[in-house]
Amino acid sequence: MNRIAAFVLLCLASSASAEDGSLRTADWQGRIIGGMNAVMGQFPYQVSLRTTSDFHFCGGAIIGDRWILTAAHCVIDRKPSNVIAVTGALTTAQTGFAYDIQQFVVHPDYNDWTQQNDVAAVRTIMTMHFNTAVFPVKMDRSFTAANRAVLASGWGLMSTGAPIPAKVLQYVALRTISNADCKQRFSKLTNRVIEATNLCTYSRTAQGTCMGDSGGPLVDDGKLVGLVSWGIPCAVGYPDVYVRVSAFRAWISAITGIFV
Numbered sequence: 001m002n003r004i005a006a007f008v009l010l011c012l013a014s015s016a017s018a019e020d021g022s023l024r025t026a027d028w029q030g031r032i033i034g035g036m037n038a039v040m041g042q043f044p045y046q047v048s049l050r051t052t053s054d055f056h057f058c059g060g061a062i063i064g065d066r067w068i069l070t071a072a073h074c075v076i077d078r079k080p081s082n083v084i085a086v087t088g089a090l091t092t093a094q095t096g097f098a099y100d101i102q103q104f105v106v107h108p109d110y111n112d113w114t115q116q117n118d119v120a121a122v123r124t125i126m127t128m129h130f131n132t133a134v135f136p137v138k139m140d141r142s143f144t145a146a147n148r149a150v151l152a153s154g155w156g157l158m159s160t161g162a163p164i165p166a167k168v169l170q171y172v173a174l175r176t177i178s179n180a181d182c183k184q185r186f187s188k189l190t191n192r193v194i195e196a197t198n199l200c201t202y203s204r205t206a207q208g209t210c211m212g213d214s215g216g217p218l219v220d221d222g223k224l225v226g227l228v229s230w231g232i233p234c235a236v237g238y239p240d241v242y243v244r245v246s247a248f249r250a251w252i253s254a255i256t257g258i259f260v
Contacts, residue, residue: 035152035170040090043153045137045217045224046169048086048096049074049122056092059154059216060085060122061224062136067256068122070215071229071243072110075120080104085124088133091167092155097134099124105255107248114193118229119243120215121255138260140223140246144199146178150220152201152228152240154213174201174218174240182239192230197247199226202239218242 047060047068058074068085075083080101089096103123110117128134144150153171182200186192194200201218218226226242245252253259 035172038169038171041132044133044135046153050084050086052082056155058214061217064136064256064258065127066124069227070120070122071227072106072118072120074215075104076106090169099126113191115230119248137224139249140225144176144220144225146176148176148220150174150176150218152218154216174203177202185239197244199242199244200239
């Protein structure tokens with residue numbers, strides 16, 4: 001997989017590759033475009049996955065006292081010993097609660113080129129302690145239909161004009177669209193497939209997720225329906241594509257022992 005360290009270059013490279021019919025995957029660096037500041041306790045399931053040097057690179061969602069869900073491409077090239085999970089933080093500067101990682105479990109059918117089955121479970125070494133600022137989210141059991149009001153959350157740029165991450169956790173209200181509509185909007189891409197295991201959102205240009213929000217949660221009425229997977233950076237008129245959590249419940253439960 002082609003990976004580009006600098007997120008400015010990633011935006012340029014992704015736009016160019018979309019024009020020639022392919023979309024390259026890279027580490028998304030945690031961006032919400034057109035969002036608002038969250039308040040403490042609003043998204044208690046939100047996780048910041050960081051390097052041991054405290055660099056945020058992906059999001060995640062707490063589903064149990066030792067388990068976090070994220071995107072497979074967030075962890076596929078990383079070692080658990082080089083990653084920490086930060087919970088209960090409202091800002092990137094705020095310490096929150098940091099947990100060392102014991103294990104990454106990547107879906108066995110994850111495809112690095114097409115981003116199919118882009119889901120992974122992250123197990124912490126120590127038990128996460130729950131309170132008003134740190135609490136798991138329930139996984140949705142049903143197929144999320146089109147035109148649902150959903151919320152995405154994450155840290156990062158509030159605009160594409162200045163490559164400076166936001167200091168406060170951001171969230172944005174979006175609408176789901178049908179997979180057929182999503183597939184049509186990406187019809188020129190040769191290496192991306194919209195399947196039943198995907199979920200797409202689109203509201204308007206200049207509103208959506210971007211690089212590094214990868215692995216972050218999408219919720220519908222308080223239930224986890226999606227994990228940020230891929231898109232064409234950043235909120236430039238294309239849908240955002242997520243892992244459809246309900247499609248992977250059986251696999252997630254088998255790995256984690258969590259059924260709610």
